[in-house]
Amino acid sequence: MSETSCYILDNGAYTAKVGFSTSEPKVVPNCIMKAKSERRRPFIGSQIEECRDASGLFYILPFQKGFLINWDTQKTVWDFIFSKECCPVNFSETPLIITEPLFNFSSIQEAMTEIFFEEYECQSLLRINATDLAEYNYRKTNNNECTVVVDSGYSYTYIVPYVKGKKYKDGIRRIDVGGKVLTNHLKEIISYRQLNVMEESYVINQVKEDSCFVSQDFMKDMEIARKKDSSNTIVKDYVLPDYTTIRRGYLRDVVRPDEDLEQQTLRMNNERFSIPELLFRPSDVGIPQMGIPEAIMHSINSCPEENRESLLENIVLYGGNTMFPGFRDRVYMEVRALALDHYDVNVSRGDNPVTYAWEGGKMMFRDPDFYSFCVTREEYEEEGKALAYERFDI
Amino acid sequence: MASRESGRVKDAEKRRVLDDAARKRRARKAIEALELDNFHEDPHADLVMSKKVPKFADSNEKPTRKKKAKSAEYYKMRFRKTFAQLVEEDASFRPEPPNYLSAQVPPSKFPDRHFCAVCGFPSNYTCIPCGARYCCVRCLGTHLDTRCLKWTA
Numbered sequence: 001m002s003e004t005s006c007y008i009l010d011n012g013a014y015t016a017k018v019g020f021s022t023s024e025p026k027v028v029p030n031c032i033m034k035a036k037s038e039r040r041r042p043f044i045g046s047q048i049e050e051c052r053d054a055s056g057l058f059y060i061l062p063f064q065k066g067f068l069i070n071w072d073t074q075k076t077v078w079d080f081i082f083s084k085e086c087c088p089v090n091f092s093e094t095p096l097i098i099t100e101p102l103f104n105f106s107s108i109q110e111a112m113t114e115i116f117f118e119e120y121e122c123q124s125l126l127r128i129n130a131t132d133l134a135e136y137n138y139r140k141t142n143n144n145e146c147t148v149v150v151d152s153g154y155s156y157t158y159i160v161p162y163v164k165g166k167k168y169k170d171g172i173r174r175i176d177v178g179g180k181v182l183t184n185h186l187k188e189i190i191s192y193r194q195l196n197v198m199e200e201s202y203v204i205n206q207v208k209e210d211s212c213f214v215s216q217d218f219m220k221d222m223e224i225a226r227k228k229d230s231s232n233t234i235v236k237d238y239v240l241p242d243y244t245t246i247r248r249g250y251l252r253d254v255v256r257p258d259e260d261l262e263q264q265t266l267r268m269n270n271e272r273f274s275i276p277e278l279l280f281r282p283s284d285v286g287i288p289q290m291g292i293p294e295a296i297m298h299s300i301n302s303c304p305e306e307n308r309e310s311l312l313e314n315i316v317l318y319g320g321n322t323m324f325p326g327f328r329d330r331v332y333m334e335v336r337a338l339a340l341d342h343y344d345v346n347v348s349r350g351d352n353p354v355t356y357a358w359e360g361g362k363m364m365f366r367d368p369d370f371y372s373f374c375v376t377r378e379e380y381e382e383e384g385k386a387l388a389y390e391r392f393d394i
Numbered sequence: 395m396a397s398r399e400s401g402r403v404k405d406a407e408k409r410r411v412l413d414d415a416a417r418k419r420r421a422r423k424a425i426e427a428l429e430l431d432n433f434h435e436d437p438h439a440d441l442v443m444s445k446k447v448p449k450f451a452d453s454n455e456k457p458t459r460k461k462k463a464k465s466a467e468y469y470k471m472r473f474r475k476t477f478a479q480l481v482e483e484d485a486s487f488r489p490e491p492p493n494y495l496s497a498q499v500p501p502s503k504f505p506d507r508h509f510c511a512v513c514g515f516p517s518n519y520t521c522i523p524c525g526a527r528y529c530c531v532r533c534l535g536t537h538l539d540t541r542c543l544k545w546t547a
Contacts, residue, residue, distance in 0.1 A: 036437045058438075059431045064477050072470035079466075103494040105480040106487055111473040119464060158497075169492040173499045181428045188427065189514065192540075198433040222516060270514045281507065285428065286421050288501040295499045 006370075007089045008097045008361035009081070010130055013063035014154035014179065014320075016045075016077070017358040018087050020094070021365045025358045026087055030077055033202070034058040044080040053243040057202040066101050066155030066178075068108050075115075082120070091122040095374060097361045099130040102158055102172060104394045113388040117380045124374040127392045130357040131160045132167065134350065136367075137360030138316045139165060146303075146310035148296060150331075151357075152321035154179045157279065157292060159299045163307050167393075173299045175289050177282045179320050183208055185285060186275050194266055203249070207238050207266065208275060211251045214326035215273040216333065225270040234272060237265040276324045280334070293334030312343045318350035318357065409523060410543060417525045512536045 010017035012030060019025040028045045035043065037053035048054065062074035082089050096116065100109070109127070116122045131149045138147050139162075147162045155178045161171040183205045190207075191198050215221040225234045241249045242264065251268070278284055280291040290298060300311045315335065317328060332347040339345050350356030364370060375388045412420075475483075484494055510517040510529035517527040521534065524542050528534045 034436065034438050039438065042438075056434070056437065058434065058436055061431055065429070067477065067480065069475070069477055069480075070470070071473045072466040075466040075469050103484075103488075103492075103497060105484050105494075107473070107475060107480065107483065111469075115469065119469075172492055172497045174497045175499050180431075184428045184430060187433070193513070201432065219516070226515060274509070274514055281502070281504070283502055283504075283506045284509065286425055290499040290502045294502055294504070298499060 003093065003095060006095045006097060006361075006365040007091070008358055008365070010099045010133070010355075010358045010361065011068075012099075012130075012153060013061065013066055013101075015354070016081060017355050018081055019358070020087075020089075021362045025355045027354060028077075028081055028086060030062060030074075032060040032073055032076060034060070045077050045086060047080070047085075054202055054241075055243065056199045059201065063155065066153075067105065068100075068112075071111065071115075078120075091116075091120050093123065095124040095126070095365070095371075096122050097126045097128060097133075097365065099133065099357065099361075100127055100394055102129050102131065102160065102174075102394070106389065109389060109392070109394060110385050113375075113380070113385050117377055122377060124371065124376045125380075125388070126370075126374045127388070127394065128361075128373075129160075129167075129394060131158060132393075133357040133360030133364060134316065134318055135160075135162045135165070135167075135360070136364050137350070137356060138314070140363050142314065144310065144314045146307045146314060148300065148311050148315045150292065150296065150315065150317045150319075150322075152178065152279065152292070152317065152319040154320070157295075157319075157321070159292070159295050161299055161303050161307075161311055163303065163311075168303055168307075171299045171302045173290075173295045175279075175282060175292065175295055176287060177278055177289070179205075179208075181285075181287075182212075182275050182278060182321070185278065186212075186271060189271060190266060195264075203241065206241075206249060207268075209323075210249065211236065211238055211268045211272050212275050212324055213273055214276045214280075214324045214330045216326055216330055218273070218277060221273050222270060225273075232269075235267065235269045236272070238268050240264045240266065276321070276327070279321060280330065291334075293331055293338060296331070296335055297338045309343055312339055313346045315345070315347045316350060317347065318353040320354055322349050322353045411522065412524045412543070420524075511541070 005020045005022040007020055008018070014030060016028045016030040017025045018028060029048060030045070033043045033048050034057070035051050035053060036056040038051065043051055060073050062068055062070045062077060064070070068074055080086055098112070098116070100112065112127060116125050131151050134151065135147050135149050145164060149160045149162065151158045157175040157177055159173040161168045183201060186208050187197055187201065187204045190204065197204055221234060224232055235254055236251045237254050238251050239246065239249050241247055280293065282289045282291060296315065300308055303311060317331060322328070328347055328349045332345065335347060336345045375391055379387055481494065508517050508527045509515065510533050511526040512528060512533035515529050517529040519528050521528060521537060521542060526537060526541070528537055
């Protein structure tokens with residue numbers, strides 16, 4: 001067996017990252033959306049780009065709390081992804097790498113194995129955690145011994161320590177704050193303070209992506225945001241899309257006096273940095289959990305002492321939330337402050353945080369032992385699901 | 395002797411104060427709201443997407459397919475389990491940590507910070523009836539008018 005390429009599907013709760021190992025990945029929304037403006041048609045995955053008016057979008061997601069629950073939705077989206085419209089594939093010729101969440105429930109694992117071997121007729125299958133792929137990517141690039149992988153996604157933020165390429169399960173930590181919580185919180189406060197946007201998850205998610213940043217000194221930025229004159233360098237206006245001339249909103253300076261540009265805007269002030277702040281202090285909205293830097297230390301301190309030095313030197317961040325400006329610097333600063341003085345601390349962010357794990361899959365396919373990680377169709381037919389459950393360390 | 399009393403004290407007794415349970419309920423609801431996928435109802439809920447009309451084939455022969463692709467609906471029925479069921483199942487399947495439940499981080503050892511429920515800036519005061527935080531008289535006024543005991547916005 002020596003296929004020249006492999007199909008990699010990083011099946012996230014909000015976007016799926018998909019493509020052949022010989023090409024670049026596509027980022028496809030892993031959901032079905034319904035628009036108010038087009039009554040007859042649901043938009044599957046990236047079809048949403050064809051939607052003229054994306055206001056009031058209604059999401060139907062296959063994932064709930066980070067686990068694959070709605071199989072009918074997932075099947076529909078997968079059928080779209082594997083079709084000519086998106087990224088066609090013949091699984092009888094191409095091995096498949098697909099990602100799953102950490103601690104995935106056993107019945108979901110069984111369902112995954114069954115659907116890919118029986119419905120999609122896969123030849124060889126590798127089910128794996130996205131963090132494993134990210135760790136592989138990091139380890140092959142840096143040639144290090146231990147790694148801490150921080151995956152900050154849509155449903156959760158996971159912190160996973162790896163010792164010599166193997167995840168140290170007792171050290172895995174989960175914070176129940178992800179991109180969804182941030183968007184929902186932003187929606188809530190804008191709706192209370194300015195304009196009712198409770199139905200606009202899609203647009204407010206873009207507002208979040210375009211205008212939020214991670215503060216390096218939270219209380220100082222609060223003082224700046226309080227100022228009413230031009231020394232307030234934080235306050236901006238966000239021009240909302242109107243879907244005739246503006247398709248995606250943008251941030252602009254506050255124009256004084258207000259011109260009659262006939263644009264609908266949101267005033268973004270302390271919202272710009274108090275939203276991503278939830279990743280660092282979930283208790284700000286009453287979620288009784290540690291923030292990311294504290295959780296990193298909690299995780300590392302549960303690992304064997306001889307590995308801690310190497311772990312602190314190799315912290316890698318990826319996932320959509322890590323794209324907020326200032327995210328890496330803040331994590332570094334806080335971990336540095338919490339770690340013992342004589343250890344070195346090094347924090348880096350994956351080059352392309354959204355597809356970082358996918359790229360790891362590309363590298364793993366080139367591993368000489370790649371096929372020993374997979375389960376083939378013959379093996380599955382011979383020994384059934386138990387084999388897949390044993391071989392894949394989810 | 396006519397009893398002398400203060401109008402302020404009399405009013406204060408009439409004022410309703412939310413008890414601890416009600417405050418906790420509110421806080422829990424606020425956290426649950428952060429987990430919602432959609433705030434509104436399905437805009438197409440009233441539409442019938444596929445009408446159940448008889449489909450007239452060109453011939454009367456039954457279609458013979460080599461391998462029948464199973465519909466999305468089939469997998470919905472086949473693997474139907476709710477999140478709560480799965481967590482319960484996992485607790486008996488993987489009872490020893492590390493598992494899904496044990497991986498959750500414990501509470502932070504840093505003290506909570508408080509922010510004004512109206513404007514979002516750091517707050518020093520607590521609303522007596524409901525326990526929300528506010529930073530100044532202006533914000534308190536807005537809070538009392540909109541969200542204190544009756545949740546209007």
